[in-house]
Amino acid sequence: xxxxxxxxxxxxxxxxxxxxxxxxxxxxxxxxxxxxxxxxxxxxxxxxxxxxxxxxxxxxxxxxxxxxxxxxxxxxxxxxxxxxxxxxxxxxxxxxxxxxxxxxxxxxxxxxxxxxxxxxxxxxxxxxxxxxxxxxxxxxxxxxxxxxxxxxxxxxxxxxxxxxxxxxxxxxxxxxxxxxxxxxxxxxxxxxxxxxxxxxxxxxxxxxxxxxxxxxxxxxxxxxxxxxxxxxxxxxxxxxxxxxxxxxxxx
Amino acid sequence: xxxxxxxxxxxxxxxxxxxxxxxxxxxxxxxxxxxxxxxxxxxxxxxxxxxxxxxxxxxxxxxxxxxxxxxxxxxxxxxxxxxxxxxxxxxxxxxxxxxxxxxxxxxxxxxxxxxxxxxxxxxxxxxxxxxxxxxxxxxxxxxxxxxxxxxxxxxxxxxxxxxxxxxxxxxxxxxxxxxxxxxxxxxxxxxxxxxxxxxxxxx
Amino acid sequence: xxxxxxxxxxxxxxxxxxxxxxxxxxxxxxxxxxxxxxxxxxxxxxxxxxxxxxxxxxxxxxxxxxxxxxxxxxxxxxxxxxxxxxxxxxxxxxxxxxxxxxxxxxxxxxxxxxxxxxxxxxxxxxxxxxxxxxxxxxxxxxxxxxxxxxxxxxxxxxxxxxxxxxxxxxxxxxxxxxxxxxxxxxxxxxxxxxxxxxxxxxxxxxxxxxxxxxxxxxxxxxxx
Numbered sequence: 001x002x003x004x005x006x007x008x009x010x011x012x013x014x015x016x017x018x019x020x021x022x023x024x025x026x027x028x029x030x031x032x033x034x035x036x037x038x039x040x041x042x043x044x045x046x047x048x049x050x051x052x053x054x055x056x057x058x059x060x061x062x063x064x065x066x067x068x069x070x071x072x073x074x075x076x077x078x079x080x081x082x083x084x085x086x087x088x089x090x091x092x093x094x095x096x097x098x099x100x101x102x103x104x105x106x107x108x109x110x111x112x113x114x115x116x117x118x119x120x121x122x123x124x125x126x127x128x129x130x131x132x133x134x135x136x137x138x139x140x141x142x143x144x145x146x147x148x149x150x151x152x153x154x155x156x157x158x159x160x161x162x163x164x165x166x167x168x169x170x171x172x173x174x175x176x177x178x179x180x181x182x183x184x185x186x187x188x189x190x191x192x193x194x195x196x197x198x199x200x201x202x203x204x205x206x207x208x209x210x211x212x213x214x215x216x217x218x219x220x221x222x223x224x225x226x227x228x229x230x231x232x233x234x235x236x237x238x239x240x241x242x243x244x245x246x247x248x249x250x251x
Numbered sequence: 252x253x254x255x256x257x258x259x260x261x262x263x264x265x266x267x268x269x270x271x272x273x274x275x276x277x278x279x280x281x282x283x284x285x286x287x288x289x290x291x292x293x294x295x296x297x298x299x300x301x302x303x304x305x306x307x308x309x310x311x312x313x314x315x316x317x318x319x320x321x322x323x324x325x326x327x328x329x330x331x332x333x334x335x336x337x338x339x340x341x342x343x344x345x346x347x348x349x350x351x352x353x354x355x356x357x358x359x360x361x362x363x364x365x366x367x368x369x370x371x372x373x374x375x376x377x378x379x380x381x382x383x384x385x386x387x388x389x390x391x392x393x394x395x396x397x398x399x400x401x402x403x404x405x406x407x408x409x410x411x412x413x414x415x416x417x418x419x420x421x422x423x424x425x426x427x428x429x430x431x432x433x434x435x436x437x438x439x440x441x442x443x444x445x446x447x448x449x450x451x452x453x454x
Numbered sequence: 455x456x457x458x459x460x461x462x463x464x465x466x467x468x469x470x471x472x473x474x475x476x477x478x479x480x481x482x483x484x485x486x487x488x489x490x491x492x493x494x495x496x497x498x499x500x501x502x503x504x505x506x507x508x509x510x511x512x513x514x515x516x517x518x519x520x521x522x523x524x525x526x527x528x529x530x531x532x533x534x535x536x537x538x539x540x541x542x543x544x545x546x547x548x549x550x551x552x553x554x555x556x557x558x559x560x561x562x563x564x565x566x567x568x569x570x571x572x573x574x575x576x577x578x579x580x581x582x583x584x585x586x587x588x589x590x591x592x593x594x595x596x597x598x599x600x601x602x603x604x605x606x607x608x609x610x611x612x613x614x615x616x617x618x619x620x621x622x623x624x625x626x627x628x629x630x631x632x633x634x635x636x637x638x639x640x641x642x643x644x645x646x647x648x649x650x651x652x653x654x655x656x657x658x659x660x661x662x663x664x665x666x667x668x669x670x671x672x673x674x675x676x677x678x
Contacts, residue, residue: 086671091267141625148621152612157266161675162608166622169604169668173626176657180629184636265678304541305678318543324535330471339467344543345458352457393543 013090015232016241022225029222036215043208057121062208064114066216067107068132071139074104074220078146079171082164092228094160095235097167098150099227103220105143111136131185135178142170156235253315254279255395255426256301261310262450263296269450270296273310276445278395278426283417283440286430288447294430295323295399297447301428302397316394316426317347323399325384329373333364333383336372341390350392350423358389363412377404385413388420396420396427402434414438460545461553468557482519483565489515490573501578508577509587509638513631515573516566516591517624520598523562524606524619527554528673532610538677551666551673555596555603563595586641590634593654600665601626607672629657 011017044062051058081097084090115133116126127133146163153159236242258276262269271293278284288294299305300312302320327336337355346352353361359368362382364375372380381404388396396417402410414436417427421440429436436442472479493511497503531537540550570588573579579587605622609615637650 138625138628141621145618145622145625148618149608149612152609152614152618154613155266158611158675162612162672165668165672165675166608169626169665172660172664173629176629176660177625180632184632263678299538299677302542303544304538305674320539320542322535322538324533326535326539328467328471328530328534328536330474331467335467335470339463342457342463342466343460344539345460 009088009090013088013092015092015236015239016245018092019229019232019241019245022229026222026225026229029218029225033215033218033222036211036218040208040211040215043211048205048208054122057118060114060118062212064111064118065209066213067110067114068136069213070216070220071104071107071111071136073217074100074107075139075143075167075170075174077224078104079167082167085160085164086168091157092232094157094164095231096224096228097164098160099231100224101143101146101150101163101167103223103227105140105147107216107220108136108140108143112140129185131182134185135181138177138181139174142174146170255316256312256314256428258301258307258312259310261297261300261307261312263293263300263305264308265296269308271450272448274445274447276301276428278428280394280424280426281421281440282426282443283421283436283438284426284428284443284445285436286428286445286447287432288430289449290432292447292449294432294447298322298397298399298428298430314395318395318397319344319388319391319393320397321384321387321399321401323403325381326387327372327380327384330371332369332371333359333375334368336383337386337390340387344387344391344393346391347393349394350425352392353389355390358386359383361389361412362386363408378406378409381405382409382412385416388416394425396425396429398427398429400430400432402431402436410434461549464550464553465557468554469560472557472561479561480565482522482562483569485522486515486519486566486569486573487576489518490576493577505578505580508574508579509583509642510635511577512570512573512579512587513591513594513635516563516595517598517627517631519566520562520595520602521619521623523558524602525616527558527603527606529606529610529615532676537673541674541677548666548670551669555599555666555669558603559596559599563591563599567591567595580642583638583642586647587638589651590637590654593651593658594630594634597630597654597658597661598623598627600661604665604669604672607669607676610673610676630654633657 012021040062044059048059050056078097078100081093081100085094085097112133115136119128119133120126146166149166150156150159150163153162233242254277256276256278258274260273260275262271262273264270271288274297276284276297286294286297296305298320299322300307301314302318303312303314304320328339331339334355337358341352341355356365356368359365362385364379364382364386367375367379372383375383381401385398385401401413405413417429417436418439420427421438490511493507494504497507528537539545540547567588570591571584574584574587602619602623605619605626606615608622609618612618633650633653637647637654640650641647
């Protein structure tokens with residue numbers, strides 16, 4: 001069992017096989033994303049009733065919360081890929097970990113921007129040093145650091161290795177940062193404003209959130225495979241398999 | 252006698268490709284192995300594998316004996332005096348009891364740097380720095396010498412000095428592996444030649 | 455094998471070189487005072503305001519100053535070929551890394567801790583907070599050295615490595631900053647600083663166990 005799993009692993013590690021695998025999967029993932037987003041957005045904008053306190057402005061939650069979850073989930077996925085890359089030296093894992101960073105940074109940015117847009121009517125200010133927003137801001141810097149480190153090497157593989165070590169350091173550190181920032185806000189604000197908690201949500205508001213969250217997962221998978229495929233092609237443009245592929249396309 | 256370094260089918264992968272074709276190395280006591288190959292054929296990588304600085308991606312290496320490695324950057328701190336550099340290595344690397352260690356002053360003298368003892372290494376010429384790096388072999392002698400282009404920047408005198416060092420070490424049953432692509436050591440001891448071939452692409 | 459003392463040799467060499475560089479080794483300290491002097495110039499010399507922000511400001515200045523010395527932790531050794539010698543002939547690499555970190559801390563951070571009373575006086579730091587501030591610096595700056603050295607090891611061959619250093623280091627040092635300044639302000643508010651100090655100590659233990667391993671891995675990857 002373990003052996004067969006390992007074999008499958010290594011097979012996926014080979015660029016041409018990964019390319020074909022990604023090629024078949026990507027259209028499906030994008031279609032599922034489209035369906036999920038269509039249903040989710042329709043429900044979020046037209047089906048669920050306005051909140052009696054926040055009116056319509058709370059609807060931004062349906063973008064904000066899935067983005068926040070995906071921002072964190074991306075880091076976890078990136079860390080698993082980084083371990084695979086460092087321990088088994090599988091190149092496709094290395095590339096996927098590296099192309100995941102900008103996607104994660106993107107979701108973090110969406111989370112921060114929608115948080116600010118939401119904060120303006122709610123708190124009367126675009127930015128508040130709220131625990132979650134602050135943690136997200138630090139997460140954004142960590143993502144940017146990983147991207148910066150990867151980009152600072154002329155040798156992509158060397159850069160990927162260094163950045164993978166940084167990803168793993170971040171995995172240990174992020175919970176501590178989260179904890180310390182929580183501590184810090186309770187210290188300085190007295191009481192935290194707890195806006196983002198689906199637990200306090202009315203059950204009728206839940207379905208669009210689930211639709212949107214699932215759609216965002218598919219979107220992430222599609223973007224990850226697509227970016228990894230492109231990066232692989234760009235790095236291997238002089239290799240045999242790419243030339244054969246291009247030859248096939250021309251014919 | 253058994254070999255001091257025994258490497259079986261070793262190679263190193265960089266960017267998923269072999270740097271050189273898998274190679275066997277069996278270095279015997281009293282033997283000099285000349286590693287040859289074009290630029291970029293992986294001579295340096297092979298020496299670093301033998302020294303243990305990088306680990307082989309395939310194959311196995313067994314070492315029996317203490318190792319000295321002098322890379323193409325000789326490991327000389329430019330802000331220290333020549334004497335302090337050697338004092339540091341004497342303490343840092345220590346001497347193998349099989350061989351007599353020279354004092355740093357005596358080693359500087361042997362390297363022709365007696366007058367430069369109090370000069371900062373940064374003020375020495377490239378050839379003098381190379382001599383200083385090689386003088387480590389005298390203050391911290393080891394069984395196995397792994398030298399990467401030791402003749403770089405040396406004048407004729409310097410090259411003769413290195414040849415003398417090698418001959419002496421081999422006579423004491425030491426072992427040496429040298430990567431050199433221009434200068435051929437002129438030694439009394441027999442020389443084995445190992446040709447390193449650049450690795451072919453694979454997958 | 456006779457007379458091999460690699461750890462002692464490395465420590466002696468590091469201290470000797472720092473001594474030779476003289477004033478250059480004190481640059482972080484001078485930088486700290488430059489930052490401290492800028493604060494009243496920017497915020498006005500009002501004692502109340504300065505006293506309130508003094509602990510945090512001294513900590514931020516120490517964090518910035520700790521960046522300055524990082525260029526020299528590993529890069530010169532990689533460039534002149536001494537770093538690869540750590541991996542030859544079964545040298546105790548992890549212990550050598552710890553020695554290097556220790557000497558780096560002695561040279562770059564200890565002078566800052568020693569000079570804290572002066573910096574505190576310049577910012578009207580309340581006298582009863584000084585001891586605790588110095589304690590948090592004593593526990594916290596080794597963590598900064600550890601994280602900083604890791605970032606230096608990762609960027610050792612990167613383009614514009616020094617510009618990247620700050621970006622890599624600051625997010626990772628957030629907990630240190632929060633717990634250290636939290637301890638001082640809790641103490642000034644008449645609360646116990648114990649939990650903060652204990653948290654700082656556990657951060658130090660965690661960093662001291664894990665970071666040297668990560669540094670070893672990073673340096674090894676750089677030697678390939």
